[in-house]
Ligand SMILES: NC(=O)C1=CN([C@@H]2O[C@H](COP(=O)(O)OP(=O)(O)OC[C@H]3O[C@@H](n4cnc5c(N)ncnc54)[C@H](OP(=O)(O)O)[C@@H]3O)[C@@H](O)[C@H]2O)C=CC1
């Protein structure tokens with residue numbers, strides 16, 4: 001029985017737990033693969049950092065040499081970033097190794113080209129860990145649901161922002177303090193802008209939409225808003241109407257099946273909806289399919305150990321393929337669907353306006369909504385000394401119509417400020 005050799009690139013939050021759990025689960029991995037696996041080496045930037053539980057003799061700073069080694073069967077990429085990771089992965093393919101990656105930024109940007117290179121060299125590229133941490137999601141979408149028609153994928157796919165919003169909502173925590181805590185716990189990206197500005201969730205949405213609808217969705221086709229504009233007042237306003245604010249990724253297929261949309265933005269979710277109960281760095285994703293109906297995938301979405309679980313699951317799969325002399329599904333057989341712009345997406349919205357107290361102000365606001373084809377579903381007003389605050393929610397309306405109405409409202413003399421505009425999901 002030959003021993004399969006693994007090169008690990010990166011030994012930070014994810015890589016160090018991959019190394020620790022690979023050692024701890026060695027016997028189980030051997031049994032499941034049908035052959036032992038061991039590290040050929042572990043590449044890092046700084047050789048002298050303490051890495052408890054990681055064998056020192058395996059550490060190298062020469063990642064290029066490691067991925068070229070003829071005895072390496074599988075390269076696990078856990079360094080992050082795009083250019084360097086892509087070059088190392090490509091070199092690994094060229095030297096005959098399969099690759100397991102946790103790198104959603106790279107897969108969203110260059111997954112198609114990497115899949116093509118992997119196919120050309122007859123090796124595998126797997127990346128279950130790139131979306132939703134420990135939660136098995138890509139393989140069920142790619143394999144278990146391959147005979148069904150997925151119509152919608154909706155959920156929380158970024159642990160850091162869910163952790164921050166949850167801390168702000170339940171503990172009244174300060175945004176900056178909550179972000180610092182998420183970074184300390186290993187949830188945030190090396191540059192947390194990727195989390196809080198929605199880039200990480202957008203990369204995951206692009207990957208999810210591509211696999212769920214068997215098409216390709218480019219990163220720049222995913223509409224993206226992060227959580228940096230969400231204020232403590234927004235969170236309080238959401239509470240006042242029985243909702244919580246979550247950063248959601250929503251991917252939808254049109255009724256005729258010819259087009260898709262993918263978007264990431266904060267949304268108000270009713271407390272009665274299961275997504276409202278997703279706390280801390282957990283992720284939860286609803287998948288709706290024509291025959292299966294609604295499925296929910298839930299679990300730890302970030303952090304070293306949960307991500308290592310998904311990486312090691314992929315490691316078992318690619319090692320089995322290697323021993324059998326086959327490769328996994330890849331992404332060659334897809335059908336390119338149109339990706340529609342955000343302007344065409346229809347959702348409910350919740351708005352708060354500060355309006356001057358003059359007679360006729362309300363009527364004028366209603367007229368502006370009517371002129372743009374936006375129908376108001378609920379409306380309440382709180383009187384203040386110098387005017388009033390209007391809270392209203394709309395019936396489903398296109399983003400284009402709502403945006404045009406907001407521009408017109410901002411131009412009105414009676415409207416002092418449009419304080420908040422947040423989409424509503426899960427009603
Ligand atoms: N953290 C999480 O919860 C999750 C992360 N991911 C993804 O996993 C990947 C890794 O994330 P994470 O572990 O958090 O990141 P870290 O910053 O904790 O670790 C990165 C590791 O890569 C090493 N590294 C960076 N650049 C190079 C290079 N050029 N050559 C060799 N080694 C290098 C670093 O070396 P050194 O230690 O010497 O600095 C470090 O060990 C990213 O793609 C991330 O998006 C996916 C799911 C969850």
Ligand SMILES: N[C@@H](CC=O)C(=O)O
Pocket residue numbers: 130131132133157158159160161187188189195200301302303
């Ligand atoms: N930074 C990411 C890590 C996992 O993908 C997140 O917070 O979800």
